[in-house]
Amino acid sequence: MTSAPTGDNDATGRRLIRAAGTVLAVLVFVLAAYLVVRALLRVAPLTMAVIAALLVTALVGPLTGWLKRHHVPRSIAALAGLIAVLAVVGAASFLIGRRATSQLGDLQVQAVEGVRRLRHTVADLLPGIDEQRVDELAAELVGGIRSALPSPYAGITSATAALAATLLALVLVFFFLRDGAAMWSWLVEQTPGRVARRIDRAGHAGWRTLAGYTHGIVLVAAVDAIGIGAVLFLLGVPLALSLAVLTFLAAFVPIVGATVAGAAATLVTLVTNGTQDALIVLAAVILVQQAEGNLLHPLVMRQAVHLHPVVTLLAVSAGTLLGGVAGALIAVPACAVAYQAVLGYREEPQTATIAAPDSPEPAESKTECVE
Template identity: 40%
Template sequence: MTSSQTTAPPRTDESGAVPPAIRAAASWSWRMLLIGAFVAAVLWLLALLKTIVVPVAVALLLTIMLTPVRRVLHERLRVPRGLSAGLSLIGLIVVVAGLITLAGQSIANGFADLRTQAISGFNELWSQLSATFGLEKQLQSYSEDILNQLEAQQGAIVSGALGAAATAGSVLVGALIALFCTFFFLYDPRGIWSWIVGLLPRSARERVNQAGRRGAVTLAAYTRTQILVAAVDAVGIGIGAVFFVPSLALPIAILVFVGSFVPVVGAIVTGAIAVVVVLVSNGWVAALIMLGVVLLVQQIESHALQPFLMGQAVSLHPVAVILAVAAGSLAAGIVGALFAVPLAAVLNTVILYLNGHDKFPELGDEDALPIRWRAADAPPIPLRLRRSPGVLADTAVDDVSADAEPDAGADAPKGDPKR
């Protein structure tokens, strides 16, 4: 080695200067940041499109409930597919309208007595409190303050009324979207699902299809089980209400049935409303008895019906259910609390399947989904295919698949550049 030659400095391994734990933490950190950003973007998009997303989610639940009815009409009674879907949806509308009508009549008949009892009870309670604590002057002062605040906030009240009208319009639009989607989900669920799967890369279609099948089974099990549990709650609490407020027993039962679809929270709130109604109508003793009835029904539902009926179909720990309801209510209010648990159950099943754990191995993988772009019972599409040079034949294609890639130029004779 000559003096003109220089010795290169030794290379240092910079990765060795960083402890492995720090490198692992940094690797996990940027991945978690990306996942958090993706989840935040999805939630923001869902909130932006809530007028569409919520009706579609409601339509999915309604489709799960009405699918057995549509199958009986279509497969056993030989009713055409479209007509069976329409009859199923019309039957649901008739049942809901009938329940609302009965509940409205019961409320109208029982509200007068309940109002009289409530006013008399309130007057008696107020007279006792006024005689004891001298609240009449304070009440007069509070009423004057309330009137002054109402006069100062007239503009806000008017804007709030306009906002309520806009909300009612959004609810009406959402109901129409839900009914429209429910009909087509009942009419051609396989065609719609195959179209969605067909948008994915070819290598992912089959796994997504099988994961979606298992998610649909989970959603169906949850929905039907929740309907049965809600019916048991409504019947039990409604029977208890018959002995105290017979004229309001049916509205209370309907309210409990609807509220039971929100896990944990719905049953508590609706049960409390039933107890308060009995308290106003019949006093403390009847209210305590009604409270015992509500607690008994809810204990039977939570400790016997829920574990037995859900089984392995919706395997969510109670802690996961509570956290899902809390997160859903914080993110989207009542709507989030309603859809949090079924969404968590479906995601649990889908993610487990994609990671190699099949909760429903009996479904198998034989149901390969053809990627259809038309309805299952749509008429064939007439096409003119060339059998041989110079001869045209009319034929019909019954199923057009997105996976079928025609070979360009296969029918054109060689050497003919115009074809």
């Protein structure tokens, strides 16, 4: 009997060592990520202010970049971007915010009543069904609606903290728009040369992903709200404006948000307009969501988010458990940015120079992330 060649044993040993090293690295990364998340949650208002500032900066960045390319001073360009944000938010609040907020209480009541009416309809159509089980499902759905739909009185006790976080976010937006590229360059310069180049590629890949996501999700949310809201207005649903606003906001939570908003619109229509109009709204919700999911979303988000639907769903669930609604909103962009940053860090150096986020012509100078 002959023993296995020594070379084969050495190769097997090296593979085992590499596998063990990979597993250890993954465990260390997961532990570090957990500790970072726990630390950030302990200063949640500060964390949300920084994240909100980054999202707004990514959204408004093209405007300030265009102004800088036309020789507008950095401070004025950043101030113009900040004013644009305040103008849009202020106009939206003035035009629809007051009316929609006044209808939020009615929206919750009508949605809950819709669940109760749906329960009786199911019991009538299916006489042999276990009514106790139907009651349990209806109670669970009512509880979900009450927790998912915003309340006009929610968060009054934390209004001061929210105002402080908002002001901090606005200040951060101004400085990120004005000095973001310089801040990033300073951070990169603090690391060794070869690692610095990799970190620079990772940062720019993540930033491009964040910018693409913010622009895409706003467009998708607007299309959802306009499509479903138009049907509600045509049918004369009393709470059409509030439902359209809810649809727009819910679109920022992938998969789950659209389902909740569509269910609320259908249930409210069932109570206010009857079964026929409710079926029309349900058909419109399905049509709009299918068009968005199969046509608009892949077209708009293809270059920004490369996540499997299962990963998206798990990210939303984990974000909700860790940070509530705010966690659900930022879970998907955080995962997408992290994924693209890792790809950018691992890709081989190229001769092209990576442009800053607000550079004049990023499309010609950036290196592409390979999926």
